[in-house]
Every structure is written in structure tokens, then in C-alpha cells.
Amino acid sequence: xxxxxxxxxxxxxxxxxxxxxxxxxxxxxxxxxxxxxxxxxxxxxxxxxxxxxxxxxxxxxxxxxxxxxxxxxxxxxxxxxxxxxxxxxxxxxxxxxxxxxxxxxxxxxxxxxxxxxxxxxxxxxxxxxxxxxxxxxxxxxxxxxxxxxxxxxxxxxxxxxxxxxxxxxxxxxxxxxxxxxxxxxxxxxxxxxx
Amino acid sequence: xxxxxxxxxxxxxxxxxxxxxxxxxxxxxxxxxxxxxxxxxxxxxxxxxxxxxxxxxxxxxxxxxxxxxxxxxxxxxxxxxxxxxxxxxxxxxxxxxxxxxxxxxxxxxxxxxxxxxxxxxxxxxxxxxxxxxxxxxxxxxxxxxxxxxxxxxxxxxxxxxxxxxxxxxxxxxxxxxxxxxxxxxxxxxxxxxx
Numbered sequence: 400x401x402x403x404x405x406x407x408x409x410x411x412x413x414x415x416x417x418x419x420x421x422x423x424x425x426x427x428x429x430x431x432x433x434x435x436x437x438x439x440x441x442x443x444x445x446x447x448x449x450x451x452x453x454x455x456x457x458x459x460x461x462x463x464x465x466x467x468x469x470x471x472x473x474x475x476x477x478x479x480x481x482x483x484x485x486x487x488x489x490x491x492x493x494x495x496x497x498x499x500x501x502x503x504x505x506x507x508x509x510x511x512x513x514x515x516x517x518x519x520x521x522x523x524x525x526x527x528x529x530x531x532x533x534x535x536x537x538x539x540x541x542x543x544x545x546x547x548x549x550x551x552x553x554x555x556x557x558x559x560x561x562x563x564x565x566x567x568x569x570x571x572x573x574x575x576x577x578x579x580x581x582x583x584x585x586x587x588x589x590x591x592x593x
Numbered sequence: 594x595x596x597x598x599x600x601x602x603x604x605x606x607x608x609x610x611x612x613x614x615x616x617x618x619x620x621x622x623x624x625x626x627x628x629x630x631x632x633x634x635x636x637x638x639x640x641x642x643x644x645x646x647x648x649x650x651x652x653x654x655x656x657x658x659x660x661x662x663x664x665x666x667x668x669x670x671x672x673x674x675x676x677x678x679x680x681x682x683x684x685x686x687x688x689x690x691x692x693x694x695x696x697x698x699x700x701x702x703x704x705x706x707x708x709x710x711x712x713x714x715x716x717x718x719x720x721x722x723x724x725x726x727x728x729x730x731x732x733x734x735x736x737x738x739x740x741x742x743x744x745x746x747x748x749x750x751x752x753x754x755x756x757x758x759x760x761x762x763x764x765x766x767x768x769x770x771x772x773x774x775x776x777x778x779x780x781x782x783x784x785x786x787x
Contacts, residue, residue, distance in 0.1 A: 557776050585751065585780060
């Protein structure tokens with residue numbers, strides 16, 4: 400491949416192919432350059448280090464797993480309905496990804512676990528979406544909350560069983576969605592005015 | 594040691610000593626018999642299999658970690674206060690155990706993970722304590738809940754970040770107790786009548 404056609408997008412696709420084929424230990428700049436048939440210098444022109452490349456792959460995967468959430472956040476349904484739907488969407492996508500190909504899921508989870516700044520940014524982004532839904536609910540009178548960001552973070556922490564990959568073994572439970580519904584009921588009651 | 598002085602208690606103490614010294618792969622009947630200086634037949638008289646012995650050790654450890662909870666459950670404080678105190682007690686004991694000796698904690702966690710019937714019984718026991726506190730709150734008018742066991746289980750699931758060993762790496766966060774308080778506030782508001 401001529402170096403001139405080498406884009407960050409093309410490099411990231413190759414890195415994902417390497418990960419899929421060889422597991423989380425791989426997908427270094429050298430591995431990816433080999434798959435692309437270019438020098439590793441060409442890859443370094445787009446990603447300054449192995450860490451930068453692996454973080455970009457982790458980030459891209461999280462973006463894909465979370466792709467359906469912004470539309471739920473920005474929807475026009477009542478806030479309570481949107482909040483429940485948002486949590487079920489996050490759980491559903493994570494569960495489908497984990498159960499569909501557990502080995503590839505574990506590979507990406509291991510990659511994400513290395514990338515603490517990517518994790519922190521992703522978490523902040525998700526909590527900001529929850530905060531937006533809760534703020535909408537406060538405005539419409541559905542919810543009464545003193546501190547919206549604190550409640551948003553509490554909702555995120557209270558649902559880790561349903562979205563944190565360390566719990567993926569439990570996502571095959573036949574009643575996992577009923578468990579999430581019971582937690583949603585309690586959290587939504589906690590947000591409502593009294 | 595004469596076989597006549599061999600009690601289940603003495604065997605379990607020896608098994609814990611073996612675990613502490615040699616890690617989770619050890620603590621088989623043969624290892625424990627060697628430490629006690631008895632034949633493994635003598636140990637089998639009390640524990641029918643390696644699995645039975647390891648399950649008993651796991652059970653004993655969980656009993657120790659959860660030892661302070663029944664007094665909180667049976668206390669006379671208002672139900673909301675007891676529920677918060679129960680969750681902070683569970684988190685506090687788990688966190689202290691994990692941070693005090695992370696390697697030994699990991700050893701016991703690995704042992705517990707093998708013992709699915711022990712885990713299920715322990716979880717049911719903890720949820721039953723939560724259900725008792727919630728039922729007390731319903732009786733006193735502090736809480737209004739349609740289905741007490743369902744709410745008790747939801748409270749347990751909504752707090753896994755603070756008691757499930759898979760989250761132990763987060764328990765060193767300086768604001769972990771404030772995180773638990775934010776979740777408690779939301780859950781308690783969810784249980785209150787409106």
C-alpha cells in the first residue's frame with residue numbers, strides 16, 4: 400500500500416483486524432504496519448506511540464458500543480421513559496456484544512482496561528447523557544432532584560451490574576432484564592417528586 | 594495429632610492456614626491432612642470431598658466478613674438509617690478486608706467463586722436481611738413498597754459496586770463512601786412513600 404493512502408481510519412481498521420486475529424497482546428504499531436504492508440514509520444506519522452494507537456482502538460470500540468445512546472438521550476419521550484430506555488439500550492448492546500463473541504469482547508475489554516483516560520472520558524460522556532435526561536425531567540416536573548450531576552452519577556453507579564464488563568458472566572441470566580427493570584423502578588421512584 | 598481430637602473446626606483452621614501460606618490452588622484434603630499430621634482418611638471422615646472442604650472454608654470466610662450485619666438488621670434505629678448503615682457496614686468490612694491484605698482477599702474470593710451453592714445461599718441471606726429492614730420500614734410508614742423481596746434484591750443489585758469483589762480495585766477511591774452515600778440517597782428516596 401502506498402503511504403499516501405494511509406489514513407488514521409485505515410490504520411484503525413487494520414488494528415482491529417490484528418486484535419481479532421491475534422488477541423489483546425497484539426495490535427502494536429509494528430503488527431499493524433506489517434498487516435498494512437507499510438513501514439512502521441508511516442503508522443507513527445498518524446499515531447505517536449503504541450499507547451496512542453491502542454487508546455484510539457479502545458475509544459473507537461466504545462463509540463460503537465455506545466452509538467445508539469445519544470438518540471435515546473435526545474428523544475422526545477418523557478424523561479422517565481427515556482432514562483429506562485437508555486439503561487436498557489446500554490445493557491442490551493453490551494450484552495449482545497459480550498454473548499455474541501465472548502473472546503473478542505474480552506479482547507476489547509482488556510484493551511479498554513489499559514486506557515484509563517479513554518475510560519474516564521467515556522464514563523463522563525455517559526454520565527453527561529444521564530444528567531441531560533434527568534435535567535429534562537426536572538424541567539418537566541417529572542423529577543425533583545437537588546444535584547443533577549450527583550444523581551446522574553449515582554444512577555450510573557447503581558447500574559454497573561448491567562453495563563460493567565466485569566459482570567458479563569451474569570448477563571446470560573434469563574432474568575437479567577427483569578433485574579434491571581426492578582433497579583430502574585427503584586431509581587425512577589427515587590428521582591420523582593414527593 | 595491424635596485423630597480423636599480432630600474436629601471440623603480444627604480442620605477448617607488448618608485449611609485456612611494452608612490457603613494463607615500457599616494460595617488458592619492449595620487447601621485440598623491431602624494438603625490439610627499433612628499440616629495436621631493426620632491421615633487424609635481422618636479428614637474425609639469430617640469432609641466427604643475436597644469440594645466439601647473448600648466450600649466450608651468459603652462459607653466460614655463469608656460468615657466472618659458478614660458478621661456485623663445481623664446486629665444492624667435487628668437494630669432499633671429507623672429503617673432508613675438501618676438500611677444505610679447496613680450498606681456502609683457491608684462495604685466497610687469488604688473494603689477493609691480487601692485493602693488490608695489484597696493477596697489473601699484474592700485467595701478467598703477465588704475460593705468463593707468456585708462455590709456456587711455457598712454464594713447463592715450467602716446472597717439469599719443478605720437479601721433476606723435487606724427485606725427485613727424494608728418490611729420494618731413499610732410497617733412504620735417510612736417506606737411504601739409493593740413487593741418487598743423484589744425491592745430488597747434491587748437494593749442489593751444496585752449496590753454491587755460497593756460490595757462485589759470484582760469492584761475491589763475501585764474501593765481505594767478517596768470518594769468511594771460519598772459515591773455509596775449518593776446511591777443510598779437515591780435508593781432510600783425510591784423506597785419512601787409519595
